[in-house]
Amino acid sequence: MSDIEERVKKIVVEHLGVEETKIQSDSKFIDDLGADSLDTVELVMAFEEEFGCEIPDDAAEKIVTLKDAVTYLSANSN
Amino acid sequence: MRRVVVTGLGTINPLGNNVKSSWNSLINSKSGISKITNFEVDNYPCKIAGSIDNAKINDEIVSLRDQRKVDRFITLGLIAADEAIKDSGFVSENEKSFRSGVMVGSGIGGLDTIYRNSSILDNQGLRKISPFFIPSSLINLLSGHISIKYNLKGPNSSPVTACATGTHAIGDSFTIIKNNKADVMVCGGAEAAICPLGISGFSAARALCDTFNDQPEKGSRPWDKDRSGFVMGEGAGVLVLEELEHAKKRNANIYGEIKGYGMSGDAFHITKPSEDGNGGYRAMEMALQESRLNSDQIEYVNAHGTSTPVGDMIELFAVEKLLGNKNLCMSSNKSAIGHLLGAAGAVEAIFSFKSIETKTLPPTLNLDKPDTKSSINLIPHTSISKSVNNIISNSFGFGGTNASLVFGI
Numbered sequence A: 001m002s003d004i005e006e007r008v009k010k011i012v013v014e015h016l017g018v019e020e021t022k023i024q025s026d027s028k029f030i031d032d033l034g035a036d037s038l039d040t041v042e043l044v045m046a047f048e049e050e051f052g053c054e055i056p057d058d059a060a061e062k063i064v065t066l067k068d069a070v071t072y073l074s075a076n077s078n
Numbered sequence B: 001m002r003r004v005v006v007t008g009l010g011t012i013n014p015l016g017n018n019v020k021s022s023w024n025s026l027i028n029s030k031s032g033i034s035k036i037t038n039f040e041v042d043n044y045p046c047k048i049a050g051s052i053d054n055a056k057i058n059d060e061i062v063s064l065r066d067q068r069k070v071d072r073f074i075t076l077g078l079i080a081a082d083e084a085i086k087d088s089g090f091v092s093e094n095e096k097s098f099r100s101g102v103m104v105g106s107g108i109g110g111l112d113t114i115y116r117n118s119s120i121l122d123n124q125g126l127r128k129i130s131p132f133f134i135p136s137s138l139i140n141l142l143s144g145h146i147s148i149k150y151n152l153k154g155p156n157s158s159p160v161t162a163c164a165t166g167t168h169a170i171g172d173s174f175t176i177i178k179n180n181k182a183d184v185m186v187c188g189g190a191e192a193a194i195c196p197l198g199i200s201g202f203s204a205a206r207a208l209c210d211t212f213n214d215q216p217e218k219g220s221r222p223w224d225k226d227r228s229g230f231v232m233g234e235g236a237g238v239l240v241l242e243e244l245e246h247a248k249k250r251n252a253n254i255y256g257e258i259k260g261y262g263m264s265g266d267a268f269h270i271t272k273p274s275e276d277g278n279g280g281y282r283a284m285e286m287a288l289q290e291s292r293l294n295s296d297q298i299e300y301v302n303a304h305g306t307s308t309p310v311g312d313m314i315e316l317f318a319v320e321k322l323l324g325n326k327n328l329c330m331s332s333n334k335s336a337i338g339h340l341l342g343a344a345g346a347v348e349a350i351f352s353f354k355s356i357e358t359k360t361l362p363p364t365l366n367l368d369k370p371d372t373k374s375s376i377n378l379i380p381h382t383s384i385s386k387s388v389n390n391i392i393s394n395s396f397g398f399g400g401t402n403a404s405l406v407f408g409i
Helices: A003-016 A037-051 A066-076 B019-027 B064-068 B072-088 B094-099 B111-124 B133-137 B141-150 B162-178 B196-204 B244-249 B278-291 B311-323 B341-358
Strands: B004-012 B100-105 B184-191 B235-243 B256-265 B300-302 B329-331 B390-397 B401-408
Touching: A003 A037, A003 A066, A037 A066, B004 B019, B004 B072, B004 B162, B004 B244, B004 B341, B019 B341, B064 B072, B072 B141, B072 B184, B072 B235, B094 B100, B100 B141, B100 B162, B111 B133, B111 B196, B133 B141, B141 B184, B162 B184, B162 B235, B162 B256, B162 B341, B162 B390, B162 B401, B184 B341, B235 B244, B235 B341, B256 B278, B256 B341, B278 B311, B278 B390, B278 B401, B300 B341, B311 B390, B341 B390, B341 B401
Parallel strands: B100 B184, B300 B329, B300 B390
Antiparallel strands: B004 B235, B004 B256, B184 B235, B256 B401, B390 B401
16 A cells, blocks of 8 residues: 555544545545545545645545545645 | 423533433532633633533544534533433434424534634635534534434524523423424523633623632622622533423323413613613513413522622512512522523523422522522522422523523423
8 A cells, every 4th residue: 555545544534434444445435435525525625734735626526535535646745 | 272391301511411410419519610721711810610521521422523523512412412312212203203393502602613713714724614614613503413313303493592592492492382383392502612712702791700710619609799700601401392292192201391481672781681670570470471370389490690790689689579589499500500601591491390300409509698688598508408399490691681481390
């Protein structure tokens, strides 16, 4: 597991209160991990904080799984 | 005519995190007032309050993750609601859910959440504002959360009448059931304003006690000559109100009945009560009329009694004028728990029903030198054993809003 994936997973565990073992790379935050739409806004804010970047709204809307987040942050984080 | 009874009680307050423990502490003359420790109070004129220890907040009822997404007043309200609903044994399901509502208010709501997000906006910018900021601080979101958690799809609202909120919530719920718009109402109030903005705001209004910082438990002293203002408390009180036949049909435990509800406005001043006590008098009179009781049938008054120099005497005067003073008892729970603002009337209603149930009237603590020659028994220092059938409970709020309820068996 990459460093970025590990950090993203840690944030998801903290914010959604799910067990780490239940998170697969294609788990959807809303459909599979019990998040609601406000949770996903907060998740994106936490990614921005952790990775020191700004995620525009149109990009944020496309981040629906752990894999989406890792892919985006690998390409865009500082 | 539809009659309304109480079938569930729940509270978390400075004396305990449930009805049983807080009632036992209350009648054993324990004080819930202590030095404020959740923020630095060195520069504050008032350094004392009735705070709830975080360790007493049961995270099996509201998980730590969920607590992070709501203001503290919502957490406290959810804890009290859980106890009350479980105590009532009522399960809201199918069509019943449409006839079961929620009316839990707050005087101020998410004040500390608003304060924190305001600082974030100023210091870190708008992208750092939490998406949960608005839903965590809006007052009616407590009623919303309770409805979602317990499937209550009937009337849903939240009164906001400062320190009269809890009493208005119960009275308005009583009226809703009486008028056949619901069979069950989960009602009450919650407050969590012991925060920098809350204490500084009430201090600026010269409303808080500032003379007993070294002896916190002596700060709240209704009707005593040395009183200097109220001591703020936090917490929540929730009651389950139910139409009498509905409660009987499911063999519910009935604590007592809501017999009357009165309301009035002073039309006088934004923070001071009307000097002749006429507003409080008319609220009590209206409640008494609806109850169809005579004034001499009221045996105990659970007073608003905040420990402010002006308010205590005005209430005493209004009570004497309406009810006389023969064999009448009156005490203030605020002497032990402080003033829970929007939750006060609800917690005091719960203690009123415990007074009826246990035949015990709670004391007014710190009433060392009564500032009155009234012959009403203000129950100084220690509780008394007395069987009472009918009680009036009063709440008065900033803005000149007054509410009174008649409880009985």
